[in-house]
Amino acid sequence: MIHKSGFVNIIGSPNAGKSTLMNSLIGEKISIITWKPQTTRHRILGIINEPDFQIIFSDTPGIIYPVYPMQKIMMQYVEKSLSDADIILLITEFGKLENFSIFNKIKKMNIPIIILINKIDKIGIEYKDNISFHNSMKYWIKLFPNSEILPISALKKTNQDLLMKKIISLLSEHPPYYPKEFLSNRPKRFFVNEIIREKIFFLYEKEIPYSVEIDTILFKKEKTFIYIFSYIYVERNSQKGILVGKGGSSLKKLKFFSIKSIESFLKKKVKLKIYVKVCKNWRYDYKKLKFFGY
Known part of the structure; x- marks a missing residue:
């Protein structure tokens, strides 16, 4: 039986929904979630184990311009997550047109990058919401022309099955990196x-x-x-x-x-x-x- 494994690292701005997404994909509460920004301070791994694959998700601190030492270390975690990633999930939310300097490094990486436009459950029937969503799509297509873009709702699990199928299809053949009973690398x-x-x-x-x-x-x-x-x-x-x-x-x-x-x-x-x-x-x-x- 062919076995696939890989590191799928989630990055994005504070409060974009990184922790909510990872917890939802894992099916366990690995990362803490609040409505306040900069909740996640460490890099946290959450592992999905199936007989024929192992996905190691990595939740990272929200991308910011660091001011004091703790924030600088947090951004080092984000930088490190780029070095060992097999797939990057770059999560944003509709209506936000972001462009951090780290994006230039991501563009040069020779690995699959999936742009996730999160919180589509908040899109109402108002004309401005639909315009905002379409503007978001056009912006990210232009910024990452070679990447796949997927609208999701981490909270409502919208398009989560589609995302998982895409991730599994992109994994390389490899034995498990961690014992199959592991849920995380953290004690x-x-x-x-x-x-x-x-x-x-x-x-x-x-x-x-x-x-x-x-x-x-x-x-x-x-x-x-x-x-x-x-x-x-x-x-x-x-x-x-x-x-x-x-x-x-x-x-x-x-x-x-x-x-x-x-x-x-x-x-x-x-x-x-x-x-x-x-x-x-x-x-x-x-x-x-x-x-x-x-």
Whole structure:
């Protein structure tokens, strides 16, 4: 039996729907999803395994013009995703006419590139919506004349089957890169960190979600539950106060919602302890970023 394998790397601007698409294709929640931009900080692999093929999807941070060290490292992840890609999915949304400098590198690559115009579920009957969609199609055809363009809705799974068939047809004959039981290359602690961070995005406003980092220092399996101890790092004492809340009320709420999602992901009861610490200006310090796994 012929076996196919390949790395399919998803890139695009913040909030274009990269994480939603990967989670939908994998059938599992691998990347956290929020309505806020720049949610994804790391490169995360999600793997589809079938008897005759293995697809390694790669979710990457949204393309931005970096300002501080953490953002610069995030863009390095995007750059690296170009070097090992067998297929690139460049995701945008209808009405957005983007042109990042990294696109010039993509155009020169001798691999299949599929342009995905996402969020077509938001196209209404209004004349302006249809004009916007057609303008998007013409723009991307002109920008990437040798690439296939596919309108999709990652949220509604529109054209997802068509996309999967196209990807499988483009894969090369190759044995699996990872054991067939693997869903991702990341350990469970990483996903615990991401789940807690996702809840912070939903529960807190303004700069708080962007100023936190999670470090799970204990992940211990007991007979009937998993005991987890995680630190939440913030940059300032004022942020710690907001996270904890009056009498610890905000932290209790965060813990409640985190436990529910972690239990759903791990399929086991969880006992979670969370403690908030201050690590001043960690996003601007390369040594601290290395400590946090960047």
